[in-house]
Structure formats: structure tokens, C-alpha cells
Amino acid sequence: MLNTMALGQQHVLSFSPDGKWFALINDQGILRLWDTETNELKQEYTPNLQLSGPCTALTWVISTAPAAESIEGKKSKKNRRSLTNTLYLALGTSNGRVSLYSFALGKIERTLKGDGHNGKVTCLVQDGEGNIYSSGEDCQILVWSLTEEKKLSSWSVGPEKPYSIVYLPISNNLIVGGRQIKVYSVATHELVQTFTGHTADINMLNSLVLGDRVEYVTSTSRMERIICLWKVGKKGRNKSAACTLLMEDVAHCVTCQVDNQGNVRVASVTRSGVIHVYLIGIESLKPEKPIKPKITIEVVSDSETVIAPIPAIAVSLNYSSQSNELIFGYGNQSFLCFERLTPNFVERHQVLIRTDPKSLYLASGKGNKKDVKTGSTQKTITPIVNEADVEYKSSTTVSKKKLKPVEMPMESRLQNLNLNAPPGSGAPQAQSKVQLLVQALHSKDNVLLCSVLHTHDIKTIQLTLHKLPVQYVGPLVNELTQFMQQKRMNVEYAVDWLKVLVQTHSSQLMALGSEDLLSKFGPCIGLIEHRVNCLNELTKIHGRLELLINQIKRNTEEDHLNSANVLVYEDNDSSDSDLEEEGEKSGSNDEWDEDIEDTEIMDQDQDGENNEGSGNEDDEEMEV
Template sequence: MAADGGSSSLAYPCAFSLKSRQYLAVCAQDGRLRIWDTHSNTLHQEYVPSAHLSATCTCIAWGPCRTDKEGPQRKKRRSEAMVAAERADLLALGTAAGSVLIYSTVKGALHCTLEGAHSGQVNSVRWHPEGGVLYSGAEDGHIAEWDLRSGKLRCKWKVDRSAVTSLCVSPDGRLLLSAGQTIKMWDLETKEVYRRFTGHSTAVTTLCFATTRPPDSDGLYFLSGAAHDRLLSVWQVRADGKDKNAVVSFTLTDEPLHIDLTASDSKDEAVRLAVVCRDGQLHLFEHILNGHCKKPLSPSCSVQVSSPGAVGVPGGDSPTPVPVLATALGQEKQALLLAYGNHTQPVIERTTVNTAERHVCLVRDVKATLTLTMETAISKVKTPVVNADAKVLVPGLPGHCAPVKSVPAEAEKRKQSSKTKEMSIEERLGEMDLTVSARKGGPVGASSLQTDSFAVLLVQGLESNDSNILNKVLQTKKEALIKKTVSRLPIPAVLPLVEELTKRMQGNPYSAVMMVRWLKAVLTLHASYLSTVPDLVGQLGVLYHLIESRVKMFHKLTRLHGKLYLLVTQVAASERSHTVTELDLTAKLVYEEDSSDEGEEGSGDEGLAEEDSDNWEEDEEEEMDETSDREKEGEEEEEMNVETKVNGDSDLEPENESEEE
């Protein structure tokens, strides 16, 4: 029973097939699924998912072995039937897009796709022992139960607020373990929590049942390993429910990535355990699970694979460690199946290890093994299967005469017409219209550039380093055309395109504006591939420093632009204030008051006085005389009033007074 290590970001998922251990499934950094034959150490099958770059594989699980029931059946011998029954077929792949791919090794193609249950990355997939049911746990915190016969979702339930990082189904198919930071045991019939286990401070990445006994017998144990944790904990499912703490712990040198064990069926049988750590070492344990153990257990044997030192190279005498990718225990105690080296081309070896020694170092020449396996694989793929009686004729050899076939006249005319229309690559480049005007109401005979030709021309220009072809392609301004071209670009041409864009961005600023569009499309559509390149920082260092320097200069230029704009506005304002304008003497408002008759007469007299300016002295003298006469009359009236008061005639009316006078 093996645990997948697909939830780790740095470790690529890999798993041996069940029972026979005939195949090793590996998902490398390029997103391709490769199935290796463990007997011949050659590539058996290769599958490239349609979204292998945007939705990479995150976890792998082999399904139970089954027979191939497709196609017409015939009577088989007993030996053939036994081989067919032990053959591994279905393989479940969890993806970063939330879907689950079911791949069939018998068909050599995709069996079905399970979608619509998860909104986040699938972290773990597990098969039910019956084989027709699959469970998946994802980042959205849900567990989905799939029916593979119909390819539909049976049910889905919420586990916790955090993500589900690991799953495991009990051997009897009644219980399911799920873990994020807390481990929960579910009853698959009722979908209710049966037990809870807490003790890990980080996300649990590995779960595996160690015994096949029922849970009520106090003999059911399971293992758990967490991220950044160097301990492998063993938990006991007790009938009284007092199972809060781990009963046994195994010490490791690093975080566990891949686990294989032989489960114990009785209390007296020991559990054999093989653990592959992140540092590339393999640790072997053997322990009888019969209760609590206070002291952590150290491995009985540690295995390290290394390559021999290079001769004649300074410091090359010391061996170089080779990481172990996966392992499987054999039927014998000392038998091991190892996969080590690189995920792209692993080396698979069946060996025996002396478990009596605490530390074992296996010296292997990985490069020589890789070259041999690559040559045999290529020869098997490239060599065609030809009948011994057939003759193979190659053009150019002496004695070769191709049979002349009679061709109808219409076909010859079509061929001649097609030949006359064919043009060389230079003529096509010369007549190529990058505006694609022929598609939108242009002339029918005009040449239109399609997206496929853009991608092909771009690859040709990058391989031949032809500036004319690159200028024709990279000068386009349509973002839709750029995105389609970059999306159809093959993976080996991505890094050369980034280098070419970096060179062109260092030139004219106008060309840099156009290159930024291409660079944005490359980083958006091929981000998953670029993130897997180990030395990407060194390759993109020039581009990063170029963009950073231009961004810093842009801030300085904006400040300078603001200061200059402020100075220009101040100078214009000062010039406006110094300019003197002529005063406007016209009245803004005229108010006319209504004049009376006396005023009109007075105004007429004033006008006459102004006209007779020569007699002004006489007028003044007359006015003086009139005022003196009025004063005298006033004095006389006052005297008369005094007299009347003295005589007692003050009560007389004014009219009588005038009569008496």
C-alpha cells in the first residue's frame, strides 16, 4: 500500500502499480504522464493532457487491478486469464484545475474526465477497494465521491474550513480518513465523523492504514505525516474513544514524500515500512504495533544512492548523492524496488539490501544507465516493423525505379494549377499582409495571414535567427493575434522567444512598447512552464533589471515633468500680470432722476445766468438788496408782535390783525 506524494510543491507525484509492481507512473515538471515498465526500465506509455501546462497533475493513485472487458471475448487459457486479472489498468490523476482524469493503460488513452465538484486544486485521490468508486479531496475543503461506471458525482460534503490535503480508505472500505491540519475519520455509509485526531501543527500530507483489523477491536492503526515535520506518527483507533494522542512515532531525516508498507493482519505480525524523504534518503522500519511507545523509533536501516566520483576532476573523488523518488517493498524482507534519479528519466532497479546494517550506500552510475536505456527506447520506437520478404526502396539508391502510375487528365490539370500558385517563402513574406484585411471585406485574392503561419514563422525565425522573419511577426499590434500565436507556440521555443524579446526591449523605446505586449502574453499563457524552469532567475535577470531601471527613471521623469509644468505656468502668470491695459472711461451705469417743474424753471434760470455771464455783478447787488429788505420787514413784525402782547391783543385772529393794519 503506497501513499502518493503529490501534494508537495517541489516533489512530483509518482506511484508504483499495485500487486505486481509492473509499472511506475510519474508526472514530471513538463506536465506529461509517463508510465515506465519496471522489468525492462523502458518507457511503456506517455500521455499529454490537453491542459498539462495550465492544469498540472498534483496527485496520482492506481486503481485496483481489473480485466480488460472491451472488444470481442474468446476463450483463454488459465495462464492468460491470470495475467489479465493481475494487470493494472486505471490511473486517477488529480489536477490543479479541480478536475480528475481517469487514464486507462489498456486503451493507452483517457478513459473519462470527472468535473464539476471542486472549485480548487485537487490534493488527493483515493480508490475504494471495490474499484468502482473514487474519492477526491481539494483546496475548497470538500470531499467528492465519484461513480466511475456512470462518470458522475454521487455526493459531496464539506469537511472543514481549511483545505483537504490527504485521503485514505480503510482496507474493508467502511472508513475514510481525511486531513488538513486535523485528521477526521468518516463513516462512509452515513457520511458522519467517527473519530477526530489532533496533533500536527502543519498540513497533513500523508495518510496510510497500517493494519487490517476492525476499529472496535483496539487493533486498527494508521500513519500520518505532515509538511515540514520529521516525525511519522502512528494513531490507534480505540473503542472507548480515548485516542487523542499518537501512540508511536518514527524519526526521519526530512519530510516524508512517499510511503510503502505491508499491513499486519494480527497482533503478533510486525509492520514493515519504507519511507522516502524529501532529502532523497530511504528509511526502513519494522515494528509490532501493540500499544503505546514513549520513545521515538529510529530506522532499522537507511539507504542512500550515490554516483561514483569523477576521475581527474578536482573534488570529484567524493560521490554525489542521487535522490530516491519512490520505493516498493518486496515479498522478501531484503528485496526492494527503487526508482531514483530524475523524474523525466528515472532509473528503476530491483535490489536486495542488507537490513542488518544501519546505513547502506548504493553506488550507481546513473549517466551510463540513462544512456543505455535511452538508446534502447529510441531504437524500439524508431525502428519500423517490416516483413522479411518485403523490399525497402529508398530514393537515390542505384537500381531504384518507382512504378509509373497513370494519372487522369483532370488530376494533372489540378496539380499544374496548384504548382503555378505555389510561391517561395520569400515571396510569401513579401506579399504577407499583417493587418489581415482580406478577412474583413478585402479582395478575395488577397493573401491573409493565419495564426498557424504566425506560430510557424516565429519558430522558424527563432531557430534561424532571421531578423526579417522576426520583424514581420513581432511588429503586429493586435492583442488577440498575439495571444493565439503565443498559445500555439511549442514549449522549447518559449525561452528563446523571451531572450529575443529581451534583446529588442533594450533598443528603441517604440519597439519596446510592442515587445511588452508579446512578453505579457508569454508570461500569462506559459507561466506554469516558466515556473518549472530551475535557472529562470538567471535567464530573466537582464529583463528584470531593465524593467526596474526604466521604472525608476519613469518616476524621475514624471517629477521633472511636474516641475517644468509648474515653472511654465508661473512664467505665463507673471507675464500676464505685467502687461498694462488702457483704462476704460465709459460709464458702466447711468442713473437719471425725475425732475419737477420748479427744478425745470430753476434750471432754465441757471441756464440764463450762465448765458448772461456779463451781468453777474448786477445780479449779485440785486440779491443783496432783496435780502436786506426782507430782514427789515422781519424786524418790524417782531416789534409789532411784542406790542400786541403787551396790550393784550394776542388772541386776535390773523385776519383781524391784517384788517386793523
């Protein structure tokens, strides 16, 4: 089963049934087709924006109707044989229509009849009976017939918008991915089963069959770094995932396969351009423990000066000649190279050194003149200039006669020095960065955006967001949501900007309505809830660490008390000093006795004199 794989929010990509062709829709809704064997860009289709609108979804289909002969009319036998190609691309547009793109003609051959979606088409998938199922933003599933070229039926899957669908041929069910995963019966349009486990919108679904015709579905969301594997069975709600796969970043492409030994192989390409390969046995499908990748593959450039990473764009396990091979493409949306690789499960981390596809493209354009004439490659001609003869001039040329020396008086120079300015008055003031922020959001320059958002100055943030146009509030929220998934430093910056953003543009945000507001801030709320769920475990770890640290400190203090004495204090009234003083006193007792006798004699003499004096005073009183 061929499934469309989402790249970002609007871009989609897919390999052909035989893996020879690769189709991608870029940011502007332009379709591009590559040959995976020669790495050549074969076709590029720009839709009429006024009639059909940009492309939003695609899937490869095989049609047996000889439409090429009937449309072209009378042609030669050679041309009719070349146009009887049954390989088509079903394209969904932003106006809700489904069209068939002919690979042989290089244009839209026909558009399916009937009322389309009231909004853009989000995903397309084909079943084995020649029907196409499409999902749209109007929460509707439409069934289209390729043979009759018209709409057959439709049913509602709301209120959540579906972003990805996949068809299960064994059970004749259609899996719809929105905020939840819902299983619908194609025959009765009845909701059979529901899976809940993602916090953001599900943008990729893939199906596989294990064991005795047991169907499984893999899913991943826009803002999560996990891949969930679900078992589709009987009726029920809120079934848990069979297993969970961990990634280092958000997935942009997911593919799965069951090998000859019955093991499950899953490969994913993350937003950072890294390929993860998982090898899972059927007996190890356990929901308790997440599974880490068996191999991580990175592609880097072979430049002599700078070793720069080359991001991977797509990967597939279903279109290789051998069961254990994978095909992947690396580069960017304009320049791609494809390669087949047999993973080596002995090495955990593999780094592939390759040449940048852009440099290869430019080099081939310079060397081959025939390709330049046909327009298949571009050639850049650099003029040969002697730098010694070059004279650089400014945009405004002024003749030397008009230039006059400007002399500034001493008074003005002293005023410019500002010697009497109070201290602290020359501190830099907060400035608005609204122009840089608008430029970064418009050009999607990550380096410029980081230079603007990496600040904790509240005044600068307030001035910038106060002057920010309203149409850039939504893209800023998306960028801040991506910041919250990165390191702790970026999370702190994102929280500061989100606080001021909600306070500054609260009226504009409330005018969006509950649904649009939830779609904007839903991923942020999911990330915050995910981080808050880890708070209890972190608190337990913090408490245990404090207990260990306090115990270590207590043990070190006891050892310090049992060590040698730091200070010794000698008391003069101790027993040793008393013995010495007694010896000294025994030797000087005689001196103390003599002193005592002398003092007693002197006291007696003084008492006699006092008595005589008192007698004379009594005689005088008697005479008076």
C-alpha cells in the same frame, strides 16, 4: 490499499497493484509510466491544458467494464483482446474533474460525469466496492462510481483544506488529512474521531491492520521530519500518537507493511534522497520515546572522478515477491531505475554504488540504433573537430582597419588614480541582487539561491526585496521556510530576509487575506514555535553548565592558593633584625656616652655666654 504518495506540493507518484508499473506526475502536470522490470519509460501523457488542465492527483483502479471494445467499435479479434485491459489510472486535474486513463490505449478513455470540485483535486483513493473518493481545495469530498461513471454524493470537511485521504475497509471510514487528521464515516458522513499533532499540512496518509483487526494510520506533514502512527478506534478528539518515527529530512514518500512475525515495517524517502527503514514490534509502540531508523540506505554514483549522490524517488514494501523485500526507484523525474533489495538489519548505514540512470540512458541511445529510430531513446552526436583549426570569434566582428590605438593623456590617467581621495571613500557599496534572486527562484537552482541569500548586509537585502516583483514573494517565502529547517547559519540568514520581507511587502501580504496569509506563513510560524518550545530546556542546560564551569573555576583557584609562595617579603623591623641591632648598640654605648658629655659641656658654655650677654644689656638699660 493503494495510496497516492505526495512528492513536494503538486507531484504525485504510485506503484501499480502488482508493482510492475510506476506512475509519476512531474512539475508540469505530465504523466509518465515506467516498467519497473526493464526500467523503460513506456508512456508519457500531456493533458490538454485548455480543456482538462494539468494532472494533480492519481490512483490505480481496476475496472471490469469492457470499455475498450465499445469505444473502438469493429476491430479485429487480436486488437480487441489487446485492448480488454482492466487496469486504469484515475487522474484528478486542476479544474476539479476526475478522468480514467487507459493504459492499453495510452489516452484518456472517459471522464466521470457530474459536477466536480471548485478547484484542483488534491487526492484520490478507491474502496473495495468500485467507488472512488476525491478531495479538493474546496474542502469537499466527492464519491464517484466507476460502473455508473458519475458522481454519487459529497460532503464538506472544512474549513481546513484536505490534502490526503485514505480508506479503511474494516471500519468503513475515510481518513482526511489537512491541518488535522479527521475520521469520517462513509455511510453517515459523520465526524467520528480527530487526531492533532502536526504543525503543518498533512500530505501523506497510509493504513495498516495490526493484531485482531486493529486499524492504524501513518501520517507525515510537509514541513516536519517525523512520521506519526495513530490508532483508529472509538469516538474522541485530540488523541495522541501511538509512536513517532524520526527522519533526517522531510518525507517525500512513505510506505508501511505488517510482516509475517507481526512486526511493523515502515520505509520512507526523504527530500535529500535517502531511504529510511523502520522495524517496530507491537509491544514497543510507545508515544514517549521517538524511534530512530533501523537502516539508512543511500545511493551514490560509481564515477571515477567524482562520487555524487543519486537521490531516491520512491520506495514500496507492498509489491515484492518476498515479505522482507522492498522495491525502490532512484534517479530523477526524467530518468529512473528500479531495483529490489533485501535489507540487512545488521548494518546500520548502507551505501549502494550504482550507475547514474541518465548516463545509462544516454549510453544505450548511442549504442543501439534501433532504439533511436523508434524514439525510445535519444542519441547525442558529437562532431569531430580539430581544435588546431578552430578560430574563435566574438559576436561583433570588427575589421582590423577600423581599429585605432587609443592614447589617454597623462591628466586623465592621474584623475583615474584618484590619489587625493579621502580614506574609506572607495569602500564597496551595497548592490541589489534582484536579478539573481529572480533567476534562482524561477529555475529552482539551490546553489544560486544560496549565493544570494547568504548575506547579513541589511542594505543589500533591502535593495533586493524593494525591487523584487510581487509574484516572487510567495516562492521566496517557501524557500526561506526550507532554509529555517537547515543548519543554524541558514536559519540566521532566513530570519534576516523574513524581517525585511515583511517590512517591505507588508501591503501586498495584507492584501492576500487571512487564509492565504496563514497558508504562506503557517509553516514558518510552526517552525518558530517548535524552536521556542526547546528554549526552556536549553535555558536549563545553559544554567547547569554555568554552575559546573563556576565550580571548576573555584576548585582551580583554591588549588592555586594552596601552592608554593610566589612572593616573600622581609620586614626590617622583625625580631631577627632587632637582636642584631641590640648587639650593635651594646658595642657602641661608650661612644654614645662620650658624645652626650661633649654636648652637655658645650650647652653649658653657651648658657654662660648668654647669661653674660643678658647682664650687660641690663646694665646699659639702668644707665639709660
